[in-house]
Amino acid sequence: MDKSIGVFAGVGNTPLVELRRVVPKSGARVVAKLEWSNPTGSMKDRMTGTAIDSAVRDGRLPPGGTVVEYTAGTTGISLAFACAALGYGLHIVYSDAFSQEKRKTMLAFGATVEDISSDKGQITEALIKAMIARAGEVAAQPGRWWFDQLNNHDAITGYLPLGEEIWSQTGGEVIAFVHAVGTAHSIHGVARALHKHNPAVKIIAVEAAESPVLSGGASGSNRIEGIGIGFIPPLWEPDQVDEIVQVSYEEARAMAQRLAKEEGLFAGASSGANVVAALRVAEQMDSGATVATILVDSGFRYLSTELYQTS
Secondary structure, three states, X not given: OOOOOHHHHHOOOOOEEEOOOOOOOOOOEEEEEEHHHOOOOEOOHHHHHHHHHHHHHOOOOOOOOEEXXXXXXXXXXXXXXXXXXHOOEEEEEEEOOOOHHHHHHHHHOOOEEEEEOOEOOEEXXXXXXXXXXXXXHHHOOOOEEEOXXXXXXHHHHOOHHHHHHHHXXXXXXXXXXEEEOOOOHHHHHHHHHHHHHOOOOEEEEEEEOOOOHHHOOOOOOEOOOOXXXXXXXXXXXXXHOOEEEEEOHHHHHHHHHHXXXXXOOOEOHHHHHHHHHHHHHHHOOOXXXXXXXXXXXXXXXXXXXXXXXXX
């Protein structure tokens, strides 16, 4: 995306901070990218503009057309931001399994939001596939273009700068990158950038313990929004990953709360999962090493959920 277009100038170049209080006394240092510093408050701003730009250039998205997408909300918000800035319509297929803050934000940007009902708020394979099927039906209408994030190859390109930033901000000292898998675009984009500089950088994927399909386990219901879709993402590249770490929702929730109270870092559950896994990796490494991870989005998106409820 051309950053000379005003609102996109704020995408990227997010801060990198070292965790101080939640880390163990021994092991590698752990650093985290504060991706809520992007315009809509998440890392997804990096890829939506890039993918839309590609679709416009090759004619898939016609002038005045409407983008269609299924989403847990984070991609949807970034799409709503980009479509509002560029003058495209947006039809979102969403669910009550995801936070009301995300719904209200997409509506504020002018998106149309359609719901698929969940089973008591659980994120399951059946729910995600029902959302995908409905998005496909809507996208078949004239003047629509289906973003289809799980199958969108352009999305990976949007995360290459994230990897370059991590390399630069760590002074090339990063030896492991730890990140949760939703679509798998961000982990693979960052990995490609880091491996261009040092092929020995370890790439560790994080998945929901309740639905450990990447590890070969059974699909299950999951409450970590944005990851654990219940089936293997179509663009998942297992050969590019050195290890898979499972983190439960309760572990992710507890860490998100600790990050807020002990580090002053207010993030969502997937960010908590990232840090839980990064600490496990760091404990196995020397004190001079650097492990990098991502705080994906802001905790402000989850205040209506149980994530930050204390009673």
